[in-house]
Amino acid sequence: MSTIKSxxxxxxxxxxxxxxxxxxxxxxxxNVGNAKQAAHxxxxxxxxxxxxxxDLTTGARREAQYLITQGNIRLLLCSGLxxxxxxxxxxxxxxxGVKDIAFTVFDAEKAWEQAIRNGGESAYDPRSYSDDTGxxxxxxxxxxxxVVHSFVSREDGYxxxxxxxxxxxxxxxxxxxSELNTFNxxxxxxxxxxxxxxxxxxxxxxxxxxDWYDQVMDFSLFKHFDxxxxxxxxxxxxxxxxxxxxxxxxxxxxxxxxxLRKSQIEEYLDxxxxxxxxxxxxxxxxxxLHSVAELRxxxxxxxxxxxxxxxGVWDRVGMxxxxxxxxxxxxxxxxxDEEGYxxxxxxxxxxxxPTLFFEIICRRGSQSFGKxxxxxxxxxxxxxxxxxxxx
Ligand code: FE2
Numbered sequence: 152m153s154t155i156k157s158x159x160x161x162x163x164x165x166x167x168x169x170x171x172x173x174x175x176x177x178x179x180x181x182n183v184g185n186a187k188q189a190a191h192x193x194x195x196x197x198x199x200x201x202x203x204x205x206d207l208t209t210g211a212r213r214e215a216q217y218l219i220t221q222g223n224i225r226l227l228l229c230s231g232l233x234x235x236x237x238x239x240x241x242x243x244x245x246x247x248g249v250k251d252i253a254f255t256v257f258d259a260e261k262a263w264e265q266a267i268r269n270g271g272e273s274a275y276d277p278r279s280y281s282d283d284t285g286x287x288x289x290x291x292x293x294x295x296x297x298v299v300h301s302f303v304s305r306e307d308g309y310x311x312x313x314x315x316x317x318x319x320x321x322x323x324x325x326x327x328x329s330e331l332n333t334f335n336x337x338x339x340x341x342x343x344x345x346x347x348x349x350x351x352x353x354x355x356x357x358x359x360x361x362d363w364y365d366q367v368m369d370f371s372l373f374k375h376f377d378x379x380x381x382x383x384x385x386x387x388x389x390x391x392x393x394x395x396x397x398x399x400x401x402x403x404x405x406x407x408x409x410x411l412r413k414s415q416i417e418e419y420l421d422x423x424x425x426x427x428x429x430x431x432x433x434x435x436x437x438x439x440l441h442s443v444a445e446l447r448x449x450x451x452x453x454x455x456x457x458x459x460x461x462x463g464v465w466d467r468v469g470m471x472x473x474x475x476x477x478x479x480x481x482x483x484x485x486x487x488d489e490e491g492y493x494x495x496x497x498x499x500x501x502x503x504x505p506t507l508f509f510e511i512i513c514r515r516g517s518q519s520f521g522k523x524x525x526x527x528x529x530x531x532x533x534x535x536x537x538x539x540x541x542x
Contacts, residue, residue, distance in 0.1 A: 171254075171256060171262045171265060171266065171302075171368060171369055171395075171396075172256050172257050172258075172262065173254045173255070173256060173262075173395050173396070173397070173399050173400065174254070174255040174256060174257065174311065174399075175223070175254070175255040175311055175399065176223075176224075176225075176252065176253070176254060176255075176344070176345045176399070176400055177225070177253040177254055177255040177301070177303040177305075177311070178218070178225040178226065178227045178251075178253050178303075178320075179224075179225070179226050179227070179249060179251065179252055179253070179345070179348070179432065180226075180227045180229060180249070180250045180251035180253065180301075181226060181227065181228050181229065181247060181248065181249055181250065182229055182230075182231075182238040182241040182242050182245075182247070182248065182250045183228050183229065183230055183242065183247040184230065184242050184246075184247060185230055186215045186216065186217045186228040186229055186230040187206075187215065187217065187230075189217070189228045189230075189247065190204075190217040190219055190228055191331070193219050193226065193228070194219060194329065194331045194332070194335065195331060195449060195450075196446070196449050196450055196451050197221070197340060197342070197446065197449070197451065197509070198221055198335045198338070198339060198340030198341075198342065198445065198446075198449070199219035199220060199221045199224075199226065199335070200219060200220050200221065200329070200331075200332040200335055200336070201217060201218075201219050201327050201329050201331065201332060202218055202219065202220050202317070202320075202326065202327060202332070203217075203218040203319065203320050203324040203325060203326055203327060204216065204217045204218065204324065204325065204327050205321075205323045205324045205325070207232070208325075209323055209324065209325045210323065211232075211323055212232065213231065213232055213233070213236055214229055214230065214231055214232060214236060214238060215229070215230045215232060216228065216229045216324070217229075217327075218320045218324065221335075221340065221342045221434075222341075222342055222343035222344055223315065223343060223344040224342060224343070224344055224345055224434060225314070225320075227320075229250070230242075238250070241297060244297075244424045244426070245297070245423050245424055245426065245428060245504075245506070246422075246502050246503070246504040246506060247501070247502045247507070248423075248428055248429065248502075248506055248507050249298065249348075249428065249429035249432070249507060250297070250298065250299060251291070251298070251299045251300070251301050252294075252298070252299075252300055252348050252400075252402075252429070253289075253300065253301035253302070253303050254300060254301070254302055254303065254400070255303050255304070255305065255311050256302045256303065256304055257304060258288075258304050259277060259288040259289055259290045259301075259302040259303055259304040260277040260288060260290060260304075262290070262302040262304075263277055263290035263291070263292065263302050266292045266300075266302075266367050266368065267292070269366050269367045269368075269369070270363075270366050270367050271292040271293070271363075271367040271368075272292060272293045273290075273291070273292060273293070274291035274292055274293045274299040274300075274301075275289075275290065275291045275299075276290060277289070277290035278290070280321060280322045280323075281322065282322040284307065284308035284309060284318075284319055284322070285305065285306045285307030285308040285309040285310070286305075286306040286307065286309065287303060287304070287305050287306070287309050287321050287322070288303070288304045289301050289302065289303050290302050292367070294350075294360075294363070295350050295352050295356075295360050295363075295404075295427040295428070296350075296352075296423075296426045296427035296428045297426060297428070298350070298427075298428060298429060300368070309321065338445065339445070340436075340442055340445045340446055340449075341436045341437065341438055341441055341442040341445070342434040342435070342436055342442065342511070343434070343435045343436060343437065344434070344435050345400065345432060345433070345434060345435070346401070346433040346434065346435040346510075346512050346514075347392070347400070347401040347402065347403060347432075347433045347520070348400065348401075348402055348429060348431075348432055348433075349402070349403045349404075349405060349429065349430045349431045349432075349433070350402065350403070350404050350405070350427060350428065350429055350430060351405050351406075351416045351419045351420065351423075351427055351428060351429075351430040352404055352405070352406050352427040353406065353407075353420065353425075353427060354406050354407045354408075354417075355406065356406055356427070357389055357390075357391060357404050357405070357406035358391075360404045360427075361391045361393060361404055364393035364402060364404075365393070368393075368395070369395075369396055370393040370394055370395050370396070370402065371393065371394060371396070372391060372392070372393060372394075373392040373393060373394035373398075373401055387407070387408035387409065387410045387414060388405050388406065388407055388408055388414050388415065388416050389405070389406050389407075389408050390403050390404065390405045390406075390520075391403065391404055392404075392520065403520065405430065407420075413536070413541060413542055415529065415532050415533075415536065416430075418505055418536055418539075418541045419505065419506055421541070422504040422505055422506055423504070423506050428506065428507075429507060430506070430507065430508070431497065431507065431508045431509060431510050432507075432509055432510070433495075433509070433510035433511075433512045434509060434510070434511055434512070435512055435513070435514070436511055436512070436513050437513065438513065439473070439483055439494035439495070439496070439511065439512075439513035440473055440474070440477055440478070440481060440483070440494075442511050442513075443481045443482075443483055443496055443511060444481060446511065447481065451498055452498065452499045453482060453496050453497065453498055453499065454482075454496070454497045454498070454499060454532065454535065455482065455534070455535070456482045456483075456484060456496075456527070457527075457530070457534075460484070460527045461479045464485055467486075467487070467523060468485045468486065468487045468492060468523075469487060469492075471485060471492055471494075471515070472515070473494065478494070481496075482496065483495070483496050484496055484521060484524045484527070485524075486517065486519070486521040486522065486523040486524050487517065487523070488517050488518075488519045488522070488523075490516045490517050490518055490519075491514070491515045491516015491517040492515050492516065492517050493512060493513065493514045493515065493517040493519070493521060494512070494513045494515075495510055495511065495512045495513070495521050495524070496510070496511050497509070497510050498510075498511075499535070505536075505539060505541065
């Protein structure tokens with residue numbers, strides 16, 4: 152109990168400088184065609200434990216929801232149980248993807264009211280759910296495309312430290328066990344928390360969404376890249392990174408820039424009903440080599456990094472504590488800035504459409520996003536785009 156109290160005090164101190172008092176990334180909601188099967192994919196390939204679910208067997212009639220967890224990452228995989236459900240329409244238009252990046256706050260209603268006063272548009276009004284365990288209040292605002300930011304406040308047995316300790320996620324959820332969980336506990340992938348969530352928006356719209364995060368969410372500009380930084384012979388993009396007041400969460404926003412051929416952002420929009428959405432989620436690990444080796448062993452397909460990349464990389468990056476040969480063997484990207492270095496790697500799209508993918512990132516001092524890798528990376532991405540007939 153005292154640990155929970157001190158954890159909440161710590162969270163309070165952490166969120167003090169953040170006008171909306173964001174405590175944590177509560178969960179990220181995916182709308183998917185088949186939550187039961189998706190849960191197995193993310194459990195077997197990425198090492199998430201299938202910990203809880205709400206479905207017909209627990210009394211849910213409209214939607215099946217699976218909570219899968221790893222470290223402090225909570226993904227909520229949701230499938231509508233009838234064609235009239237909004238999540239079914241979302242899947243019809245976009246395929247599987249991210250619907251909601253939800254933040255834990257002290258008071259969901261207050262945070263939502265503040266965001267509306269700041270110029271945000273409501274996605275849904277505050278609503279509370281309670282049972283013997285405790286109470287949860289949620290309210291949502293609309294961000295780019297069809298994506299929502301929910302504010303979630305949790306009381307008593309549903310407080311976030313309890314959830315981290317394995318407590319029930321919300322009323323209507325029940326615990327699940329799986330042999331896959333036992334395997335994952337014995338063979339961890341080492342993913343700890345959400346480092347950043349990247350959104351793709353239409354050409355010319357990046358600054359509008361940067362302003363939105365500034366005004367509505369009280370975020371501020373963290374880093375700025377322009378198309379000089381992020382371009383190849385063929386295509387380009389522009390990106391700005393917005394960060395919450397306490398840097399709990401970083402939200403880079405990309406837009407396509409002019410290039411000779413189709414950019415990766417345009418490809419995303421083409422397969423996402425010309426609608427902005429979440430392009431990738433970056434998960435933090437303390438040991439990039441271990442995580443990537445484990446994920447590769449489980450069959451995760453990562454972006455193929457051309458051999459040529461490693462010819463120049465050590466001159467650019469200098470000494471690192473990881474074994475350079477293993478970095479190359481595992482096909483990992485490395486970058487350095489004035490604060491330190493980082494290791495990163497991107498998965499291939501997680502579904503048939505070239506839309507959402509994951510990044511596995513390890514920071515050794517560097518707080519940037521791998522700017523030095525952009526050119527090498529995009530050339531690799533274009534090889535894949537070309538294979539899909541989309542360049
Ligand atoms: Fe990223």
